Amino acid sequence: MLLLSREDIKKVFTMRDAIEADKEAFRLVVEGKCDSPLRTNIQAPKYDGCFLFMPAYVEEMDTAAVKIVNIFPHNIDQGKPSSPAQVLLIDGKTGIVTAVLDGTYVTQIRTGAASGAAFDVLAKKDCRIGALIGTGGQAATQLEAMLEARKLEKVRVYDLNYERTAAFAERMQEELKAYGAKIIPVHSSDEAIDDADLLITVTPSSKPVFDGTKVKAGATISCVGAYQHHMQEMDPAILPRASKIYFDSKEAVLSESGDILIPLEEGIITEEDFTGDLGMVLKGELVGRENDEEIIVFETVGVAVQDLVAAKKIYEKAVEANVGTEWK
Numbered sequence: 001m002l003l004l005s006r007e008d009i010k011k012v013f014t015m016r017d018a019i020e021a022d023k024e025a026f027r028l029v030v031e032g033k034c035d036s037p038l039r040t041n042i043q044a045p046k047y048d049g050c051f052l053f054m055p056a057y058v059e060e061m062d063t064a065a066v067k068i069v070n071i072f073p074h075n076i077d078q079g080k081p082s083s084p085a086q087v088l089l090i091d092g093k094t095g096i097v098t099a100v101l102d103g104t105y106v107t108q109i110r111t112g113a114a115s116g117a118a119f120d121v122l123a124k125k126d127c128r129i130g131a132l133i134g135t136g137g138q139a140a141t142q143l144e145a146m147l148e149a150r151k152l153e154k155v156r157v158y159d160l161n162y163e164r165t166a167a168f169a170e171r172m173q174e175e176l177k178a179y180g181a182k183i184i185p186v187h188s189s190d191e192a193i194d195d196a197d198l199l200i201t202v203t204p205s206s207k208p209v210f211d212g213t214k215v216k217a218g219a220t221i222s223c224v225g226a227y228q229h230h231m232q233e234m235d236p237a238i239l240p241r242a243s244k245i246y247f248d249s250k251e252a253v254l255s256e257s258g259d260i261l262i263p264l265e266e267g268i269i270t271e272e273d274f275t276g277d278l279g280m281v282l283k284g285e286l287v288g289r290e291n292d293e294e295i296i297v298f299e300t301v302g303v304a305v306q307d308l309v310a311a312k313k314i315y316e317k318a319v320e321a322n323v324g325t326e327w328k
Helices: 006-012 015-031 073-078 103-122 139-149 162-175 189-193 250-256 258-265 278-282 304-321
Strands: 002-004 040-044 049-058 063-071 085-091 097-102 129-133 154-158 182-185 198-201 220-223 244-247 296-299
Touching: 002 304, 006 097, 006 103, 006 304, 015 103, 015 139, 015 278, 015 304, 049 304, 063 103, 063 304, 085 103, 085 304, 097 103, 097 304, 103 139, 103 220, 103 244, 103 278, 103 296, 103 304, 129 139, 129 189, 139 154, 139 162, 139 198, 154 162, 154 189, 162 182, 244 250, 244 278, 250 258
Parallel strands: 002 097, 129 154, 129 198, 154 182, 198 220, 220 296, 244 296
Antiparallel strands: 040 049, 049 063, 063 085, 085 097
């Protein structure tokens, strides 16, 4: 069994690799080739925590995977991570666990890559300005995915705490300097989205974090953070303006995301307004962007097959490069 740390994964797996892996995962979703039961949630009330288990199996890849994410908020008081995670990669022919991967980083890079895949497929070719709202644990890979998908001149970053935003922008400017874009901290959401061609929201907010009336024509928006019914990053005002609304998985989004469930309940949109899953565009079953004036919305909550495909690709590259720690 191979143990793969965050540093090991970074040595062999790029953001472009992750975007292509997510595209494959989204195709598998619409083809119905992934068996991924709803995640198991076991509460640990003594510690205000919970254990989450997310399994997936793809027969044609002879691969299964289980991601374990455990939420223990009081860990912060002890200097420990509040959401430790691992991904177990399993040989579908033998049932043997072939690798254990840093699940926190696998989650970060595959979640960022979902936005990257959406922008790759749906954004207009000529994009200059990006906007990122949110600077938490998922933000760095979201920013890199945006830069990987399109050649941008600058990305404006906004969060509620400006000092934190400025520190994040400074760190990202150094880490992502190879992309050649300026990473600029700003004081307001309006300033961030002004004239932006690409917009990512990645926050735990329960109220909209941008003004949907101020998003420019031709923009592509990826909303990432709203994975529960009460969460709502997206301003519903953007939905009637959008020419197309895509999902990573309609079934998953409609079981979780307040970004879509709340506007549905309020009658702002109906299911007839939905275009479909991104995987259907990738397969040529749905049209993508048709002109540079369309506003296109992508809502993602994540699906277990993303972890499976990413983990398998990482494992194959690590074996080839002789990276990781062998555990016998």
